[in-house]
Amino acid sequence: MRRQQPPRTLPAEYADIEFENNAQRLPLVLCLDTSSSMAGPPIDALNTALSEWTRELHDDVSLSYSVEVAVITFGGRGVTAWRGAQPLEPGSPVGPFVAANMFEPPRLAASGVTLMTEALELAMHVVAARKAELRAQGFQYYRPQICLVTDGLPTDGTGHISRTWQRLVPVLAEEQAARRFRLYAIGVGGLTDLAEQVLQAYAPKFNARLQGFPFRQLLQMMSASANAETKGAGDEVFEKIFSQFKTQRPAWEA
Amino acid sequence: MGTRAHGSWRVHGLSVEGYRHRRDGVACQDAWRCATDGPVTVLAVADGAGSRPRSGEGSLLAVRLAVEHFGRLPAARTDGPVANRLLRRSFQRVVDDFLDRTGEAAADHATTLTVVVLAPGWLGHASVGDGFVVLRAGTEDGERQFHLLPQPAAVSEYSNETVFLSTPDAARWVRTDCVRDDGVDGVLLSTDGLAQAALSWSGGAPQAPNESFAAAVLRSLDTEAVEPGDEDDRLAALLRSDRLTALNGDDKTLLRAVRTGLAGGGA
Numbered sequence: 001m002r003r004q005q006p007p008r009t010l011p012a013e014y015a016d017i018e019f020e021n022n023a024q025r026l027p028l029v030l031c032l033d034t035s036s037s038m039a040g041p042p043i044d045a046l047n048t049a050l051s052e053w054t055r056e057l058h059d060d061v062s063l064s065y066s067v068e069v070a071v072i073t074f075g076g077r078g079v080t081a082w083r084g085a086q087p088l089e090p091g092s093p094v095g096p097f098v099a100a101n102m103f104e105p106p107r108l109a110a111s112g113v114t115l116m117t118e119a120l121e122l123a124m125h126v127v128a129a130r131k132a133e134l135r136a137q138g139f140q141y142y143r144p145q146i147c148l149v150t151d152g153l154p155t156d157g158t159g160h161i162s163r164t165w166q167r168l169v170p171v172l173a174e175e176q177a178a179r180r181f182r183l184y185a186i187g188v189g190g191l192t193d194l195a196e197q198v199l200q201a202y203a204p205k206f207n208a209r210l211q212g213f214p215f216r217q218l219l220q221m222m223s224a225s226a227n228a229e230t231k232g233a234g235d236e237v238f239e240k241i242f243s244q245f246k247t248q249r250p251a252w253e254a
Numbered sequence: 255m256g257t258r259a260h261g262s263w264r265v266h267g268l269s270v271e272g273y274r275h276r277r278d279g280v281a282c283q284d285a286w287r288c289a290t291d292g293p294v295t296v297l298a299v300a301d302g303a304g305s306r307p308r309s310g311e312g313s314l315l316a317v318r319l320a321v322e323h324f325g326r327l328p329a330a331r332t333d334g335p336v337a338n339r340l341l342r343r344s345f346q347r348v349v350d351d352f353l354d355r356t357g358e359a360a361a362d363h364a365t366t367l368t369v370v371v372l373a374p375g376w377l378g379h380a381s382v383g384d385g386f387v388v389l390r391a392g393t394e395d396g397e398r399q400f401h402l403l404p405q406p407a408a409v410s411e412y413s414n415e416t417v418f419l420s421t422p423d424a425a426r427w428v429r430t431d432c433v434r435d436d437g438v439d440g441v442l443l444s445t446d447g448l449a450q451a452a453l454s455w456s457g458g459a460p461q462a463p464n465e466s467f468a469a470a471v472l473r474s475l476d477t478e479a480v481e482p483g484d485e486d487d488r489l490a491a492l493l494r495s496d497r498l499t500a501l502n503g504d505d506k507t508l509l510r511a512v513r514t515g516l517a518g519g520g521a
Contacts, residue, residue, distance in 0.1 A: 010495055011488040013474045018466040022455045023501045024413045061496050062273045062503025138456045140413035179412075227274055230503060231304035232415065 023065045026142040026226055027097055027130045029123045030219075033150035034075030038110035042151065042189060042213045049215035050105035057100045057223065066142070067226050069103045070096035070126055074119035076112040078157065081122060097130050116154035117164045120146075120172070120202070127181050142229045144181040147222050149215075151189035154198065169201045182206065182225070182238065188213050205239065208246045221245040256483050257475065259514070260290040263372060265297070266475055267509035268489045272447060273499040283310040283365075284445050284507040287317035293329040295372040296321045299385055299507045301445035303364035303418060312363030316352060316419055320369045323347040324380070331375035337432035341371070341380045345428050352419050364418040368443055372511065377433040377441070379403050382424050384416045386449060388463040389433065390440030390472055390512075400463040402453060403431055416446070439513040440472040447506035451498050475512045 010017065034043065058064055071082040081088045081096040085104045088096055098104075127144045134141045156162040176183060185203035187196055188210050199207040210218075221241060228237045257266045271282035283302030288295065298320035302309025324344045332340070348367065356363045366383020379387055387403040406417065406429040417427040444452055452467045453460035471492075474485065492498065493506040 010497060011491045013488060014470050014492045016466060017451075017470050018464070019451060019497060019501065020454060020464065022450045024450070061499045065500040066503070135458055138458050140455075140458060143412050228305075231274060233305040237305055 022139065024140040024142060024230070025134055026063075026067045026229055027070065027127055027134075027144035028067050028222065028226060029070045029072060029127060029144070029146045030222075031072045031074070031119050031123045031146055031148045032108065033114060033116070033152065034073040034108050034110050034112075035114040035152060035155075036075070036111050037114075037152050037189070038075065040110075043108055043110040045213045046215050047105070047108055049219055050108075052216060053219035053223070054103055054105050056220075057103065060100075060223070062230070063223060063226055064101035065099070066230055067100040068097040068130070069100055070098070070123075070130075071106055072096070072119050072123050072126070073106075073108060074113075074115045075110055078113075079115050079119045079122050081126065082106045095130060095133070096126055113157060113159045114150065114152050114155040115157065116148070116150055116198075117162070117168050120148060120168060123148075124171075124175060124181070143179060145222065145225060145229070146181050146183045147218070148183065148185045148199070148202065149218065150185075150187060150195070150199075151191065153192065153195045165198050165202075172202050176203075182229075184222070184225070184242070186210065186218055188215070188218075206242050208242070210246075217245065257478070257485055258288070260288060260295045260511070261293065261372075262513055263295055263511045264475055264478070264514050265295070265509070265511045266485050266489070267297075267299075267507070268486060268493065269505065269507040270490055270493045272505040273503040275505060276494075281310055282505045283313055284447065284505040285310075285313035285317045286443070286507050286509045287321050288509065288511075289321035289325055291325045293374050294325060294327060295511070296324045297370045297372070297441065297443055297509050297511060298324070299368050299443045299445050299509050301366045301383065301385060301447070301505065301507070304504070306362050306364040308359065308362040309364055312352075312356065312365035312419070315355060315363065316348070316365045316367045319348045319351050320367060323351070324369050324371050324378070327371055327373065327378065329373045331373075331434070332432075334432045334434075337376060337378055338430045341378045341430040341432070342425070342428065345369075345380045345382070345430070346425050349419055349424050356420070360420040364420045366416060366445065367419055368445070370441055370443055372441070375434060375436065377435075377438055379431040379433070380428055381406060381430075382417050382419060382421075382428045384446040384449065386444055386446075386453065386460065388442045388452065388468045389438050390468065391435050391438040398469060400465050400468045402460060402463050403433075404429060405460070408459065440468075440475075441511045442468060442471060443507075443509040445505065445507045447502050447504035448493075448498070448508060450501035471508060471510055472512055475510055
């Protein structure tokens with residue numbers, strides 16, 4: 001099929017049209033594990049993948065104006081929300097979402113504990129707050145997406161395995177049933193069975209346990225899902241995208 | 255396709271595949287059609303649901319059935335309640351016919367449908383889904399005036415969810431209007447791919463036409479094209495432009511009609 005490039009300038013007779021900045025928005029939260037077990041090649045691979053994905057996102061004329069990206073990391077001594085490359089102070093008056101065409105990825109470092117539960121709670125909070133903001137500003141929006149990526153089990157602030165994750169299971173079930181967002185829960189780096197159970201409990205339909213650290217494919221899958229969302233795809237399309245993502249690299253599968 | 259004369263109206267329509275469909279090599283799932291039978295001209299646009307496998311066929315079928323059934327409406331000027339009843343009846347016939355022809359695969363053909371009937375002295379509008387209609391009528395302080403016809407109510411928090419012809423009880427969701435204003439001299443119909451560009455939004459809903467958009471696309475039809483086919487190229491360039499793609503990556507359809515033989519009332 002012939003691929004036509006969209007014209008960059010408008011024909012002269014339409015040059016005086018004034019457009020409002022009212023593209024429909026698709027909030028996307030990357031909720032990323034940056035605990036000490038991610039140190040070394042895994043965090044390097046994540047940083048490289050984030051940079052490449054950002055470039056692809058900028059090049060996508062459609063997604064770059066509809067997707068809004070927020071990054072939340074859990075590692076170090078707690079949970080951090082990032083507004084693009086900048087970490088936000090707790091209680092910051094600005095939110096973490098940045099239009100994809102303006103997004104620059106943070107440079108992530110790995111250390112510390114795995115406050116996964118708290119990170120997901122923050123992700124849900126920023127999504128709800130952003131939807132309220134978009135509504136108040138009169139913008140239309142698509143169903144937000146949250147992508148949780150981890151290589152381990154949730155811990156408490158001292159690094160001990162924590163059972164707090166269980167408190168989130170009914171909350172997430174209700175939120176997803178109410179279609180408040182789509183949650184993807186992805187385990188990387190050879191997850192344990194118990195850690196996989198956490199992801200299955202969080203995201204019964206969209207969880208995966210991958211060998212290695214295929215962050216690039218993972219982020220591409222999020223773009224494909226965002227694309228499907230903006231096309232108004234049915235649930236079966238998302239399931240297909242996810243199952244292709246899980247199975248197209250059999251060598252990496254557990 | 256080029257511009258066509260339909261009675262006292264000059265009509266031009268175009269559907270182009272959206273950025274995502276263009277990139278993925280998927281055909282356009284929007285459709286439009288215009289037909290004139292005696293004094294009645296019917297304009298129809300339809301947006302096949304991106305998620306359904308045969309929605310491109312669905313949108314083509316919908317506009318074909320629309321011109322067939324709405325084209326049988328009486329031309330005579332009628333009062334509002336009667337016109338609305340007639341419009342609803344025609345819409346129901348489209349739905350029945352659509353469901354008959356698509357059978358068990360109706361949901362696979364899911365499509366919206368927006369119809370305008372141009373008859374002497376009145377204009378009818380029937381719509382299910384998120385298509386929209388803008389009219390040009392009258393002047394105020396020398397400026398042409400543009401009016402967005404009321405749309406069916408939104409069905410969901412999310413902007414990509416709407417009602418289709420195949421939705422059970424679709425007729426319950428249809429919105430009809432009758433406009434009796436001889437000053438209407440321009441009409442544009444579109445699918446939701448142009449909702450951001452062609453409409454002005456506040457509070458999460460379109461409130462009014464983006465006048466600069468409606469003015470430009472109708473103005474360019476007021477004067478006859480020098481080279482037949484030119485208007486296709488120029489409108490396609492507008493609809494495929496990065497500026498519009500940034501607002502909405504979906505397929506886009508614009509069906510526009512201007513009354514001929516009138517002074518045009520200004521600019």
